[in-house]
Amino acid sequence: MIWSKYNYLFKCNNHYYLYNSLSNGFAELDQDTYNNIKNNANNIEALENDSEIYDFLFKMKAIVNSDQIEFDKIKYVTLRNRFKSNTLHLTINPTLDCNFACPYCFENDHIKNYMTEETEDKIVKFIKNYSNISSVFVTWFGGEPLLAFRCIQSLTHKIEKIGLEYKAGMITNGYLLNKNIICKLKDLRIKSLQITLDGLAAIHDSRRCLKTGGKTFERIISNITLLNELNPDIKVNIRMNIDKTNLEDFVKLYSFIQSKGYKNVYINPAFVEDVDNPNSNPCVFNSAEKAVFIQQLLLEHGLSFSLLYPSNERTECSVRNPTSVVIGPQGELYKCWHDVGNSEMVYGSLDNGITNEKILLDYLIGADPFEDKSCIKCKLLPVCNGGCPHARLQAEKKGLKNAVCPPIKNNLKTFLVLHKKKKTL
Template identity: 35%
Template sequence: MNVNLYEQLQACIADSDNINNLDDETVDFLYKKKIIVEKDKDDLFLLNYQYETDRSTYSKNVLGLTIAPTLACNFSCSYCFEEHKRKISMDERTENAIISFINNHQESRELHLNWYGGEPLLAIGTIERLLDKITNGTTLKFTKHNLITNGFLVNDRVISLFKKYPLNVVQITLDGKRERHNLIRKTKADLPTYDKIIDNINRLLNEFDNTCVHVRVNIEKSNVGDYYEVANELRKMYDGKRLVVYPGFLRIDNEEKTAYSCRSMDRKDIAELMFDAVNKKVINESLYPQLFCSKTCAATRQCAYIVGPEGEVYKCWNDVGNPERVVGTIHGNKIINRTLLNKYIVGSKWYHDEACRKCFFLPICNGTCAWYVLRNKYENGKYDLCTCMQKSPGMLEKCLETYYEMNAE
């Protein structure tokens, strides 16, 4: 862009009537590229966004099911938010109720299935029986299959089962580099776990040709460097493999449980790390803002459920094991807490938040966490929920300048 056009556009920002001073060819180009738009375009855009969000929310084409076959765990992590969970496991009555529950969703055509816990691999027998029953006793097309595990219990039986029923993604968490991880993530017998988990990651990558392993590296302000060390170590070991290593930003509450504590990374810290990691190609993402439309998760989708070992139903993974957050039961398909269900599906939507509706970055925002939206809205929370990297002070300019330099070479 030459200086003259730049100054003319600045004048248009000050007074939109100055658009008449530009030649027709330039105006046509600017409209075509949506650098300038008609006055009603923003309102129409918001309506379309709301429609797309609602369409995803209320679609019944896909049944999303996260199953926690047990709330027990083989680890004794010092920070565990699951400490209040009862160590219960699923019985055959609940297994059969899950099959009936799936079959009752006659409008659904696909099944997206996640295994969760506790540690789900402690209940490998339940998982095996359920997979057999789902395959032989339901008609939904099995299109996504994921496992969330601490990665310690991978053995011959696990490998054999998931060769029979392939996984799309296995998610495993590390609490930083070896020393920190072993200090935090111990077995019940107080044994270190890092090297065993790394060995099992290696086995998963070698045994499964089409399964992607996602390694989440938990970080807070005190161990930011751990992410780079672990990511670089694993990338050297498994270069070219189906491995994604990403930072897990620990959301540590203050004592009042109304906001993040000073140990948690704030928006600027997170934005700087993400920018640096993408720029160094540690994370395979684009620095250029991308259009992102569907703003839903299991918590806000009508046809997505988390089922606990007793058949209790939750809307968010963070609620599992908390009896006050149960919204229903698969035994008889009963809704127990309609108020909480409505808060998740309706009350957490971005279009109810005037700040979101007016935000310049809405088209590239991946939404806010419904669980924290409810805490802010109904539980006196004061959490900063914005996750848009480019919204952090000065970050949009850095992203665009870097993108320009990369493409100008």
Template identity: 30%
Template sequence: MKYSQFNSIVYIDERYYLYNSFNQKFLVIDPILRDLLEASKSENIENLYEVHPTFYDYLVAEEFIISREIDEVEKVKQISKSVDENQSSFLLTINPTMNCNFKCWYCYETHVKTSKFSQSMIDKVGLFIEKTTTNPAMKYFQLAFFGGEPLLYFKKDVVPVIEKLQDECVKNSVDYSVSFTTNGYLIDDYFIDFFNSRKITPSFQITLDGYKEKHDEVRFVNAKKGSYDEIVKNIKRLINNSFFVRLRVNYTSENIADTYKISEEFQDIPADIKKKYLLMDFHRVWQDSQNDNINEVVDENTDKIKENGILVSHMTPDNVRNSCYADKRNSAVINYNGDLFKCTARDFTTAKRAGYINESGDLIWEDDYLERRMNTKFKNKPCLSCRLLPICNGGCSQHAMEAEESQTEYCVYYGDDRIKDDVVISKIKGIVEALVLDEV
């Protein structure tokens, strides 16, 4: 028998926890058992049986101690492959434009004012949807809109694609969903009425740049008018129509302090509606200095938001069983001009495209791009010996590809065990919180 590579022991609120990142199980252990476990694993884990057979047998039953014959890394690889190679669903992300009605200082994208879907592109996408939904293996088609601001030309460029999706999915008995990543400013009556009339329930990710004053400094209509109030009003309209909204707060060291006040804007929304249709999370602006320690401030704001009846996502990694959309074979990003990409977190320039959609609606991946991406995982040596492999897996395939191309080894946690412990602690807290919510 052997001690699982994927075990961690962490200290939370004056108690020790043993956690396994493969099976997502944890247990509280007292200091004496912790010391016994640490001593045994450094020598021979089977010695623990001689000292405390009941504890040993429990750890075996819960797979914290496993057979020496088990190749744990291979088990992770098998799960990863089964998820990423799943043929029963497809996620198509469309950038109908790279133009935007705002110009946020941190945005990595290049705005192209003249960019928009042509009728030819709408037709090509329609052909792709037809071919994909007639595949007998296809059970679920996810259509996502990104950009740019995807609502800029909603009626002309987005509506026809959604109508085509619904018609083809209904015809072929394929489940489907529609989602938007949007700044939320352009949502209007026509937008909501369209979905209600088609009996489609879209979901949204909408961002705010802090509470009102800080947000309006970043995202404004003109020198005298911000956008905060309009976006909050539109979020309320969405959730009151039973449309799910993930409200992401883009935070920096400058705007984090009073972000909890955003949750106070929704005090007039019934508690059951907020709980079901609104989720908040925090995302640090990548250009902001990461050398400070504002996690406690984030936690304080999180606690206050929860007190106001809004759920907050823990955003802990789950990169094997719930891998990034770009890791999956059946996913693609189509830019307004027909260029193909996998990842939405990189520049959409033709020079960096991975392929294109042709006149027949086929996705053409250039230079063997798709196969190279699908085979890039599990090549980073530090990952293969890491206790967090089943949940981290070295980040996403974008990280893995870039590291492979530069021939560098890496760790998304910089090899820092303290950061890894923080991830484990967040995982445990998330599991506990989910159990509590299930009981409510």
């Protein structure tokens, strides 16, 4: 048995800790145990003399037979999940049109196509060609998908007739949600909505206004309220895109949403990323600034989110999965929704199948963390999953190192101690 390379043994403010990313276990130690482990980490036989400590370390996966075996197990489980093929994940864009004019969004530059019934029928045929799947999950995306609500209704009913298990979610700006649409969401099997609010009214309306320049915040809030009254089983994830121009509004928006007493409505911070210019955009947070913001949320406001402590689920973004496809309104095929509307990133079509294998293979196996020397050496590999594949590919093209690493990587001690501290807040 050996001391795992995925261990992090450390001291902070006269407290002693051990974290292991294989088990995602985190424990506070007494000083004697800490000293015993520290002095004998390279001499496991000495630790065997204390069966209590040895058993604890074994259960925590702090001692293992081989680091290489553990690495291979992580890789195997990740690849097994990566290539699961029983569920078809479709992101369907019934239109690229949008009623908003958000400065950071791609839709402003694209043709405002709407999906035809002919394309709907091709999607149905496309699904039927997957003989090994047992279920279909659709994410309605755009543009603003509710501008093409007729298509959503029509295509949903066509997919249901195939006879597979079917579920759906939607990413919407929330402005067009009305009583008529809300009452139909359940029949359309839509279980969740993601709605973006970029702060309270003044900030939000300056960033997410109508194309005509009209305000949107109050109407979106009214629509969320109505949705919560009429269909509270639908989960609503409110995403706030955060950069240096609106960071102070997150806590205000969080408190405002909490004051509404909504059921099944959640709000989470999402850092605005500039993949093309990650180190030169003055409005975008770098990794250190993200870490400071996360820390302040907890220490100053008692708010904690998933970015503070990792998860050991061996899951990657669905773009790595061959049964995950993004379909544009004209039947064009993409792997990632970041690419929607970019003709250079189309890898095929419903009519012609795969026409650009390089794009497809880049997403499936390119910029793989299991072939990245820095990832292989990293203590956090078992809980990191490599970050966003789209960002990894872009970083690789630009020769950027560690551009997609999570904020916790360079702040592990601080984040772990804060994770412990949050239980006392």
